[in-house]
Amino acid sequence: xxxxxxxxxxxxxxxxxxxxxxxxxxxxxxxxxxxxxxxxxxxxxxxxxxxxxxxxxxxxxxxxxxxxxxxxxxxxxxxxxxxxxxxxxxxxxxxxxxxxxxxxxxxxxxxxxxxxxxxxxxxxxxxxxxxxxxxxxxxxxxxxxxxxxxxxxxxxxxxxxxxxxxxxxxxxxxxxxxxxxxxxxxxxxxxxxxxxxxxxxxxxxxxxxxxxxxxxxxxxxxxxxxxxxxxxxxxxxxxxxxxxxxxxxxxxxxxxxxxxxxxxxxxxxxxxxxxxxxxxxxxxxxxxxxxxxxxxxxxxxxxxxxxxxxxxxxxxxxxxxxxxxxxxxxxxx
Amino acid sequence: xxxxxxxxxxxxxxxxxxxxxxxxxxxxxxxxxxxxxxxxxxxxxxxxxxxxxxxxxxxxxxxxxxxxxxxxxxxxxxxxxxxxxxxxxxxxxxxxxxxxxxxxxxxxxxxxxxxxxxxxxxxxxxxxxxxxxxxxxxxxxxxxxxxxxxxxxxxxxxxxxxxxxxxxxxxxxxxxxxxxxxxxxxxxxxxxxxxxxxxxxxxxxxxxxxxxxxxxxxxxxxxxxxxxxxxxxxxxxxxxxxxxxxxxxxxxxxxxxxxxxxxxxxxxxxxxxxxxxxxxxxxxxxxxxxxxxxxxxxxxxxxxxxxxxxxxxxxxxxxxxxxxxxxxxxxxx
Numbered sequence: 276x277x278x279x280x281x282x283x284x285x286x287x288x289x290x291x292x293x294x295x296x297x298x299x300x301x302x303x304x305x306x307x308x309x310x311x312x313x314x315x316x317x318x319x320x321x322x323x324x325x326x327x328x329x330x331x332x333x334x335x336x337x338x339x340x341x342x343x344x345x346x347x348x349x350x351x352x353x354x355x356x357x358x359x360x361x362x363x364x365x366x367x368x369x370x371x372x373x374x375x376x377x378x379x380x381x382x383x384x385x386x387x388x389x390x391x392x393x394x395x396x397x398x399x400x401x402x403x404x405x406x407x408x409x410x411x412x413x414x415x416x417x418x419x420x421x422x423x424x425x426x427x428x429x430x431x432x433x434x435x436x437x438x439x440x441x442x443x444x445x446x447x448x449x450x451x452x453x454x455x456x457x458x459x460x461x462x463x464x465x466x467x468x469x470x471x472x473x474x475x476x477x478x479x480x481x482x483x484x485x486x487x488x489x490x491x492x493x494x495x496x497x498x499x500x501x502x503x504x505x506x507x508x509x510x511x512x513x514x515x516x517x518x519x520x521x522x523x524x525x526x527x528x529x530x531x532x533x534x535x536x537x538x539x540x541x542x543x544x545x546x547x548x549x550x551x552x553x554x555x556x557x558x559x560x561x562x563x564x565x566x567x568x569x570x571x572x573x574x575x576x577x578x579x580x581x582x583x584x585x586x587x588x589x590x591x592x593x594x595x596x597x598x599x600x601x602x603x604x605x606x607x608x
Numbered sequence: 609x610x611x612x613x614x615x616x617x618x619x620x621x622x623x624x625x626x627x628x629x630x631x632x633x634x635x636x637x638x639x640x641x642x643x644x645x646x647x648x649x650x651x652x653x654x655x656x657x658x659x660x661x662x663x664x665x666x667x668x669x670x671x672x673x674x675x676x677x678x679x680x681x682x683x684x685x686x687x688x689x690x691x692x693x694x695x696x697x698x699x700x701x702x703x704x705x706x707x708x709x710x711x712x713x714x715x716x717x718x719x720x721x722x723x724x725x726x727x728x729x730x731x732x733x734x735x736x737x738x739x740x741x742x743x744x745x746x747x748x749x750x751x752x753x754x755x756x757x758x759x760x761x762x763x764x765x766x767x768x769x770x771x772x773x774x775x776x777x778x779x780x781x782x783x784x785x786x787x788x789x790x791x792x793x794x795x796x797x798x799x800x801x802x803x804x805x806x807x808x809x810x811x812x813x814x815x816x817x818x819x820x821x822x823x824x825x826x827x828x829x830x831x832x833x834x835x836x837x838x839x840x841x842x843x844x845x846x847x848x849x850x851x852x853x854x855x856x857x858x859x860x861x862x863x864x865x866x867x868x869x870x871x872x873x874x875x876x877x878x879x880x881x882x883x884x885x886x887x888x889x890x891x892x893x894x895x896x897x898x899x900x901x902x903x904x905x906x907x908x909x910x911x912x913x914x915x916x917x918x919x920x921x922x923x924x925x926x927x928x929x930x931x932x933x934x935x936x937x938x939x940x941x
Contacts, residue, residue, distance in 0.1 A: 317666065317769075318769065318771060321772070321773070321852060322705070322771050322772050322773070322852070323670065323701040323702075323704040323705055323772065323835075323836060323837060324668045324669055324670035324701045324702055324704075324705050324707070324764075324769075325668070325669045325670070326666055326667070326668055326669075326705070326766070326769050326771075327666065327667040327668075327669060328665075328666045328667075330663075330667060332661075333650065333659055333660065333661045334659070334660040334661075334663060334763075335657045335658070335659055335660075336657055336658045336659075336660060336711075336713060336747070336761075336763065337656065337657035337658070337713070337747070338713040338714070338715045338747070338748060338749050338759070338761055339715070339749055340715045340717055340749050340751045340753075340759065342717055342751055342752070342753045344754075345751060345752050345753060346751070368656040368657045369656075369657055371656040371657075372655070372656050372657050372659070374657070378669075380669060380670070380671040380761060381671070382671045382672070382673045382759045384673055384675055384757060384759075414669070414670070414671070415671060416671050416672055416673050416759075418673045418675055418678060418679070419675070419678050420673075420675045420678060420755060420757065421677075421754065421755050422753060422754050422755055424717060424753065424757065426671070426673065426715045426717075426749075426759035428669075428671055428713060428761040430667075430669065430763070431657075433659070436650075436651065436657075436659050438651060438655050439654070439655050439656065440654070440655070502656075503656060504656060519654060519655070
C-alpha cells in the first residue's frame with residue numbers, strides 16, 4: 276500500500292500538470308489530512324497503514340467502487356462531484372446498518388492523462404464529503420490504471436446494527452429520504468435537455484451530490500427490523516430484504532406515489548416518464564428502505580407498503596393488481 | 609455496496625459461462641464465506657456491510673489495489689495467483705506495522721469477458737491466501753470495469769504499531785525475509801526464458817506467490833524503531849523511512865550482498881544481471897525493512913546497514929563509495 280504521506284517532496288509537483296506518485300501523495304495528504312484529525316486517529320496519512328485507537332463496541336465495515344463509465348460519467352459530472360459521490364455512496368452502506376461512520380480509506384486508480392488539478396479537484400470533493408459526514412479520509416492508495424476508479428472503504432460504529440434479514444410478516448415497509456430524483460436527473464443529463472427550471476436542477480443535484488442518510492439510519496436503530504440503502508433501485512433492493520428475511524415485500528403504489536417529491540413529478544412530466552418508474556428503478560439517491568412495526572415507525576420514515584408471507588417483491592397498483600418492474604441495475608446482465 | 613451474499617439464486621448462474629451479478633455474488637460467497645467465520649465476525653457476507661465485534665485495542669487498517677497490466681500481468685500469472693497476491697500484498701502493510709490481520713474486504717472490478725470459472729479461480733486464490741494468513745475475506749463489492757482490478761482492505765490489531773517515523777541515529781538497518789527474488793522471477797518470465805531449474809523456479813514462485821511476513825512483523829514489535837514493507841524496492845522504501853524519520857539510511861552492499869538468497873544469485877547469473885540490482889530495486893517479495901538498536905535485533909532479521917545523521921538513502925559499495933540506484937517503482941513517472 277502506498278499510504279498518502281506528507282513530506283518535503285510536496286512542493287515538487289505543484290507547478291507541473293502531472294507530477295510523480297509521491298509528489299501527488301504529498302499534495303493529496305495536505306487536502307485530506309489537514310483538520311481531519313480525530314482523537315481516535317493515531318496515525319493517518321504517512322505510514323503503511325492507518326492506526327485507530329479507542330473504538331469500542333461493534334464495528335461496521337464496507338467497501339465500494341466507483342468506476343468511470345460504470346458508476347459515473349465524467350462528461351456529466353464535475354471532478355468534485357466524482358469525489359463527493361464516492362464517499363457518500365460508500366457511507367450509505369453504513370447508514371443502512373444504523374451505523375455512524377468513523378473514518379475512510381480511498382484507493383484512487385488514475386489514468387496517466389489525468390491532470391494534477393483534476394485530481395486535486397476530485398480529492399477536494401472527497402474532503403468536502405468527509406467534512407459533511409464527519410468521516411475523515413485517513414489514508415489510501417494511489418495507482419495507475421487505464422480507467423479512473425475510486426474504491427472507498429468506510430469503518431463505522433453501530434452498537435445495534437440493523438441487518439437485511441430481520442423483516443417479519445406484518446411489518447410495514449418504510450422509506451427514509453427521496454427516491455427517483457437522481458434517476459430523473461441523470462435521464463435529463465443523458466438526453467442533453469436544456470432548461471427545466473428548479474425541479475430539474477433539484478433532480479440533477481440529487482444525482483451529482485447524493486447524501487448518505489446517516490441520521491436517518493441512526494433513527495432506525497431499535498425501531499426497524501431490517502434495512503437497506505437504495506443503490507440498485509427501490510424494487511431490487513426491496514428484493515434483497517425479502518430474500519434475506521424469507522418474506523414478501525409489497526410496495527403499494529398508492530402510498531409510494533403519494534410521497535414522491537413534487538420536483539420528481541415535475542421533472543418526470545417534462546421527460547414524459549411515469550415518476551413511479553424513476554422511483555421504483557432508480558437507485559442513486561441513497562434513500563433508506565426499512566421494515567418495522569407500525570408503532571415503532573420513526574418520524575423521518577413514511578409507510579410505502581407491507582410485509583407478507585411469501586417471497587420476492589410485489590409492486591401493487593392502486594387497483595390491487597401487480598405492476599411489472601425491471602429488476603434494477605445488474606453489473607453483469 | 610454489493611456485499612457478497614448467499615441465497616437461492618446461487619444455482620442460477622452455475623452452469624453458464626458468465627452469470628449475473630447476484631448469481632456471482634452468491635457463488636463467491638460460498639467460496640469465501642464457508643469456514644471463514646471467526647468469533648468476532650458477527651455478519652460477513654449477506655448484508656450492506658460486515659459487522660465485527662470484540663476487537664480490543666488499536667486497529668491498523670490499509671487498502672491496496674492490484675490493477676491488471678500495472679500490478680500484475682495476466683499472461684504471466686494464473687488466476688489463483690492473482691487472487692493470492694492481492695490479499696498478501698495488502699496484508700503486507702499490516703506486517704510492516706507489527707499487526708495481526710483480522711479480516712479483509714475485497715472489491716472486484718471485472719471485465720465483461722471474464723468467465724465464471726476464471727473468477728472462481730481468482731477467488732479460490734484469495735481464499736487460499738485468507739486461510740494461510742488467518743484473515744478471512746468477510747465481504748466485498750462486485751462491479752463491472754473495462755480492466756480487471758482487485759482492491760483489498762485489511763483490518764488488523766496491533767497493541768504497539770511500528771511506524772515509519774521512529775528511526776534514530778545509530779540504529780542498525782535490518783532486513784526480514786528475502787529481497788530480489790520476485791524481481792528476478794518476473795524478469796525471467798518477461799524474457800520468456802525457458803528452463804533455469806530450481807533456482808529460477810524459486811524466483812518465479814516468489815513473484816507469483818509472495819507471502820506477507822506477519823510473524824516477521826510481530827517479531828519487530830518492541831524491538832524495531834521503524835519498519836516498512838518492501839513493495840516499491842528496497843532503496844525506495846528505505847527512502848520512506850529516512851524521510852519520515854528525518855535521518856539517512858545507509859545500505860551497506862557488503863552486508864546486503866552477503867545475505868542474498870543463493871537462488872537469486874543463480875537466477876541473476878543466468879539473466880546476466882547483478883543480483884544487487886534486483887535486491888535494491890525489486891519490490892514484490894514483500895520483505896520487511898526495519899531499523900533498531902543492535903541489542904534488540906530479532907533472530908529473524910539480518911543487519912544490512914546503519915542509520916546516520918542526514919537525509920535520504922545511500923547505498924555504500926564495498927569500497928565505501930556510493931552506488932547510484934534507480935528510485936524504485938513510481939506509478940506516475
